[in-house]
Amino acid sequence: MGGPRITIVGASLAGLRTAEALMAELPGARVTLVGDEPHLPYNRPPLSKDGIEALAQGETPETEVFDKLVLRSKLAPGQVEMRLGTAATGIEGGDVRLADGTLIRSDWIVAATGIRPRRLALSGAMDRRHVLRSFDDARALAAGLRPGARLVVIGAGFIGCEIAATARKLGLHVTLIEPAPQPMLRALGARVAAAMAAFHRRHGVTVLTGRSLERIEADRVILDDGQAIEADLIVEALGSLPNTEWLAGSGADLGDGVLLDARLIAEGTENLLAVGDIARFANPLFDAVPRRVEHWCVPGQTAKRAAETIAARTRGEDPAPDFAPMPSFWSDQYGLRLQAFGAPTLAETQTVVEGDLSRIGAAPVIVEYARAGQLVGVIGLGANPATLARHRARLVAALAPSSPALSSNVTA
């Protein structure tokens, strides 16, 4: 008798790591990895930095730029069946239907379809408007990143800010437009976000916060205050939407991604799991609120967990009850490394424990984030990794489930 038939939909980092973890845990599993992109699984974070820089400079052949992004895999050739270049369109009777009509019989389905960029609800200048999620997006954007060109970035989250920084390095004029009062505000909190806004301005970016777009004309954009900004190139970096439409009818809660229990099984289903950017689950390190987290580490952490669940259930067991991965994320802008641990976004207060926020980029800064007096996150800006590692250890200790400070602060 063969092992369980497991269909993983989405062949990026989360899908690939899930396939690898499954083959390690369940060598007899019959795994199919489905992906809508024609490319082999590749790494996305460099796309907004070195990736578009190399593509824009054009000195390195495109294939070589891509080869550097391809994720090294522990899978032996043929160990899982790869169905690249084909999207899944739905679930029918517990099996996965592909766009080419194929039905893939499945005992388990792992959704790893990730996210897509949210687009502006405005028409105009479509040939100059870009988003950045895929290698093909990066290729299209890079073609317009010429020195002296005028770039307008709509949305100052991490991707928007990284693109702005890369474009400055390439010699473009850059305007960054953000409806919130500061760039990266939700992730970094007001004080650090304000310091990052000043850091971008010092690097020559026109940062316009509290502003949104009124309309887009042939060669300029008009803001809600009437201001007109010339634009050869527009990047929409407005956040993302989960690719979960194909799961309609699965019984899962698709309110924002896929609502999962601690085993990463979708609530309301028996054999559907989700991993990566679309996985919405509660992290007991912080509280009982399910959240979707778009960090690079999440795919690896959830892939391992999903494989443990399927392997345990295949053996007729239950996986270990708790899933409490420590969040970690980073960004690189103008050569400055921003490195975060925990969940700064949940904090109410920020305390600079080393350095000076007005000197970001010139000297190391470390900021601690607290909620109700409880340490929930730490961010280093240009910090010595050894120093930051000690702060991370402090955070791990503070968030340990045995910590009395935490249990008294847990709220649903």
Place this chain on the structure above:
Amino acid sequence: MKVHVDMSICLLHGQCVIAAPEIFSFDDAGGLVWVAEIDEVQAGDAEAASDACPEQAIVLG
């Protein structure tokens, strides 16, 4: 098993130090140091570190 880090690729994210603290660590100057030769018991940790590296800079052999 041999452990090698391609320092021309490494960007000091420190994910390996988190995944396998007995193999990878930072010295006081913030440089990455690692145990170049590990036994089979540590192989799983080394592989976890390699998977966690966003730059794919860790080579195991």
